[in-house]
Amino acid sequence: MASDDCVSAFSALDEAPLAPLYGSDFVVLGKRVLMSSFNAPFGSKIVFNSLKEIFPAQAQMVLMPSSNGIPLTLEAMTYSQIVEAVDLQIRSETYGILPLDKKLEFDNLKAQYESATNEAEKAGCLDLIKELVYTSVLLSLANASLKGFASYLDTHSGFQMMLLDNRKTYTADQGKVKGIAARAKRAKDRTYAKTSKPSAIPPRSAAGKIRKQISDVSEEDSDSSSTSMGISCHGKHTSSSDSNDDFNDGAYGKLPANTSLPEASLLLTILPSLFQKRKDSLKRKGKLLKEELHLS
Numbered sequence: 001m002a003s004d005d006c007v008s009a010f011s012a013l014d015e016a017p018l019a020p021l022y023g024s025d026f027v028v029l030g031k032r033v034l035m036s037s038f039n040a041p042f043g044s045k046i047v048f049n050s051l052k053e054i055f056p057a058q059a060q061m062v063l064m065p066s067s068n069g070i071p072l073t074l075e076a077m078t079y080s081q082i083v084e085a086v087d088l089q090i091r092s093e094t095y096g097i098l099p100l101d102k103k104l105e106f107d108n109l110k111a112q113y114e115s116a117t118n119e120a121e122k123a124g125c126l127d128l129i130k131e132l133v134y135t136s137v138l139l140s141l142a143n144a145s146l147k148g149f150a151s152y153l154d155t156h157s158g159f160q161m162m163l164l165d166n167r168k169t170y171t172a173d174q175g176k177v178k179g180i181a182a183r184a185k186r187a188k189d190r191t192y193a194k195t196s197k198p199s200a201i202p203p204r205s206a207a208g209k210i211r212k213q214i215s216d217v218s219e220e221d222s223d224s225s226s227t228s229m230g231i232s233c234h235g236k237h238t239s240s241s242d243s244n245d246d247f248n249d250g251a252y253g254k255l256p257a258n259t260s261l262p263e264a265s266l267l268l269t270i271l272p273s274l275f276q277k278r279k280d281s282l283k284r285k286g287k288l289l290k291e292e293l294h295l296s
Helices: 002-011 036-042 044-054 079-087 100-115 119-142 174-195 219-223 261-295
Strands: 016-020 028-034 148-153 160-164
Touching (some): 002 036, 002 044, 016 174, 028 036, 036 044, 079 100, 079 119, 100 119
Antiparallel strands (some): 016 028, 028 148, 148 160
16 A cells, blocks of 8 residues: 555654754654655655554644653643644744644634633643644645654654654754763763762771771670671671671681672781681680689
């Protein structure tokens, strides 16, 4: 079918970096569609049906820029925003979003909306206005009175988005796109730096040597041969059931797999002092025991 050929021609268009103007810095790969290249070979009726097949929802159509970081789609537009978009006149276009034969219908719906006495009536009129605008945009594109649009796949919604030309909805200027991409990368790097855990830097003495920060081990803990003792990279005592950063009883001399060289150096510096402290404790206990035996 000719309509299928038109859809295939759209799918085959090359993609290039472009930046949607939603009030935040991000770049996508998208297509730029020049309607004259579709209107001539396929005709306006086939192009209209193909556009309706590719963009079946109002949530895919963007008629004006936004400033809150998300696309302002036709579905989300207010009454005043729609009126502003419809009234916008571009010199290069024969007429605006609405074809001339749809202008009277739009004015009648405007009058009904403004004269509505309750919110339910207004909501009904607004739905009719949005449907009229949606259909009118597709007709104007099919007739090539609207010159073209950009399109990209929104990964969050899964929609193929339509960003109408000449309304500051996007930029395809590669100089601007590169600048936007650079700003987005810097913002991402700053966010990562804030959320990532800083590496521990051991305190140093005035002479530049690393200070040992080990809490005193009680005599009672030292005497318990069944209790294992771990040392974290910050120098504090931890339970032998803690994470893999710890040494476990019977595994001394084998560093954990994720221990860095500075941490290993610090640990090897600390361990001898711990063994010496335990040895001294045992000597003191032995001396006291001898004195008690001598006195008895």
